[in-house]
Amino acid sequence: MHKEQRTFIAVKPDGVKRGLVGEIIKRFENRGFKLIGLKMLDVTSEMAEKHYAEHKGKPFYDRLIRYIQSGPIVAMVWKGYDVIIGSRQIMGATSPVDAQVGTIRADFALIKEYNVVHGSDSEESAEREIAIYFNEDEIHDEYENMAEMVIEDLG
Ligand code: IDP
Ligand code: MG
Numbered sequence: 001m002h003k004e005q006r007t008f009i010a011v012k013p014d015g016v017k018r019g020l021v022g023e024i025i026k027r028f029e030n031r032g033f034k035l036i037g038l039k040m041l042d043v044t045s046e047m048a049e050k051h052y053a054e055h056k057g058k059p060f061y062d063r064l065i066r067y068i069q070s071g072p073i074v075a076m077v078w079k080g081y082d083v084i085i086g087s088r089q090i091m092g093a094t095s096p097v098d099a100q101v102g103t104i105r106a107d108f109a110l111i112k113e114y115n116v117v118h119g120s121d122s123e124e125s126a127e128r129e130i131a132i133y134f135n136e137d138e139i140h141d142e143y144e145n146m147a148e149m150v151i152e153d154l155g
Pocket of ligand 1: 094118
């Protein structure tokens with residue numbers, strides 16, 4: 001069955017510097033997902049280490065921690081039916097050479113080390129990542145968006 005979920009999405013520092021914030025947000029809005037949290041911030045070392053704990057010890061870990069702190073990010077929470085797999089599809093594979101044409105990473109990422117966008121890969125990581133970047137009172141689920149209204153029509 002279709003599952004209503006939340007996910008954590010971030011425009012990474014290279015995406016912000018390249019002026020891709022609006023382009024990336026547009027693709028999630030076009031898909032009908034509901035934006036319920038949004039902020040620009042500098043990622044602290046503590047946040048970066050929590051976020052990327054699963055990659056600690058890998059050869060690219062130190063560079064990844066530097067990359068996510070190389071400028072402000074735009075952190076977001078999105079909600080919707082199957083939003084976790086759906087947002088991974090919109091983003092495309094980690095490396096632009098593996099990503100399907102038409103995905104954000106195929107269209108905009110330079111290389112896998114600079115792939116412009118982050119998205120959670122499971123419900124567990126989504127809730128863990130949301131908690132790193134947001135307090136619950138910064139999340140605004142109290143409005144109804146068009147996609148929710150359409151889906152409710154199914155009864
Ligand atoms: P994902 O962002 O597609 O979920 P992960 O495997 O979770 O990919 O890796 C997190 C981030 O670490 C990637 O988005 C990318 O920026 C970076 N990364 C992943 N694999 C490599 C690699 O093999 N070399 C360099 N950087 C990598
Ligand atoms: Mg990941």
